[in-house]
Amino acid sequence: MTTDTTDTPLAGRVVLVAGATRGAGRAIAVQLGAAGATVYATGRTTRDRVSEVGRATETIEETAELVTAAGGEGIAVPTDHLEPEQVRALVERIERDHGRLDVLVNDVWGGNHLLDFNTRMWDIDLDRGLRMLELGAKSHIITSSLALPLLVRQPGGLVVEVTDGTAESNKGFRENFYYDLAKNAPIRMAFILGEELKSVGGTAVAVSPGFIRSEEMLDIFGLTEETWREGIAKQKHWALSESPVYTGRAVAALAADPERARWNGQSLHSGQLAKEYGFTDTDGSRPDVWTFMAQESAGAEPSIDEYR
Template sequence: MNVQEALGGNARGPLSGKVALVAGATRGAGRAMAVELGRAGATVYGTGRTTREKVSEVGRATETIEETAELVTEAGKESGGTGVAAVVDHLVPGQVRDLVARIDEEQGRLDVVVNDLWGGDHLVGFGKKLWEHDLEDGLRILRLGLDGHLITATYTLPLLNRGPGGLFIEVTDGTAEFNERYREPVFYDLAKAAPLRIARALAEETREYGTTALCLTPGWLRSEAMLTHFGVTEENWRDGCAKEPHFAISETPVLIGRAVAALAGDADVARWNGKSLSSGGLAQEYGFTDADGSQPDAWRYLTEVQFAGKPADVTGYR
């Protein structure tokens, strides 16, 4: 039985009894990671700033943190997984501290932390040089992409380190190899390089506690916002290839969700300590697939096809 079959077919779930925190779980990759952890049996605290009463600076009212928690609980019906919505701004240290205290009081443990904080796409001035970019927006990008990650790690790691076997996942855009190239503009480049370095540093600092820290990236994520950008839905997403042919390599958030569930259920996950991993690479390692049964290998495709100037052709890449 492969990992995907195990995640979907165990009555109690391979992560039954485990407690996870997904920071930044309102939509996209964060929501999918929370849902798949719940499907595997975990109790999942998902945090976000958009609720049914208030919309965050991202400006999308169509996805809320309460809905994420409900989706987690629904996915966990057979495995015992449960979703808990927590309204938290991870740039406010006191809110993160209080959340961790709540988890400790309610659960007495924390086994998995997914640091998926972002919400800065609307601030990125693509195509602008440093001196052309709005400075206030740029500094906010760094706050969202760096400060929030460090604040979350500061308060979650003491509880995560309490028992051996904790898993701390930094989420970014791009593998370490791919991000050796410049990811313009400067503020975006820094924000997406930072989680890779944080994971490497924390792998060293938590080693004595038996905690594994790693960095994970999705491929070309077909999130709700990306579908909106291309003017398509998940049902007709391939129509977006008329606007950008390389969109054919895109993947649903399900793929990275299954990647996180597979990592959390891997008794030998410590072999990934400090590493840079991708959803596509882990799909091949653990044997799971995207929602359509494919295994898109986006970062290899982007390097070997799109950035090599070749015509769009996903043959051999999904």
């Protein structure tokens, strides 16, 4: 019996999505599962315990179930990625179960509740700021340090650093000292790891969603995925927002691309990858808010319709 891999190009691949509880991380895990992968979904919120983010309705167990329902194998492993021993135990489990790791997605964050936009660095509580750096940078470093020895055993491994913005878009002011550092750090990590992975046939990239309609963002706007267009009146860029699935499809397309090394070390975004790989968001559109905003910053008056 032969298996048709046309719709499951990642069949037999083992993936770790660190930070898969909700938002982009959950969607990435599910889309990798839809492509046939075995996905370890990790995070701090479980059906028995809620993280500091305080969103009890989104759990890693549910993510794992969605992965399996999509056609992959979802495995939920409660993990605090700031605790090296927990991450080490996670990697040891993956090694025992499969003896390999093909894709590492570093999506750990959970720091939005700490944000103080339009606040000067010296007016931000130091502990809040340092916590953002722990969540957005230190957690990624710990995870890569402990998972990469397993990933590099076979050539072709992929590391995806999920962040907010690209190297180009983040040249501007991100309105919070610590948030800026936390979201630029993964871009630099991808570049450095890309240089180091070259010698073993691996690839590292940073991937950013655009204006993502995560569960948390929809709640902030008082909207649902069905009513999101009502938010355009409050924020015009909301018209170019995207579902988390869009980012999930972007990462799945990268993981399935045998020529993905051409992206090595770069920072990419969902709209850019949609054009390259031909996928769309759930509504059939291809929103590209980062390119739109770059045109705006350059003094142009782009049409929103042309970038959706």
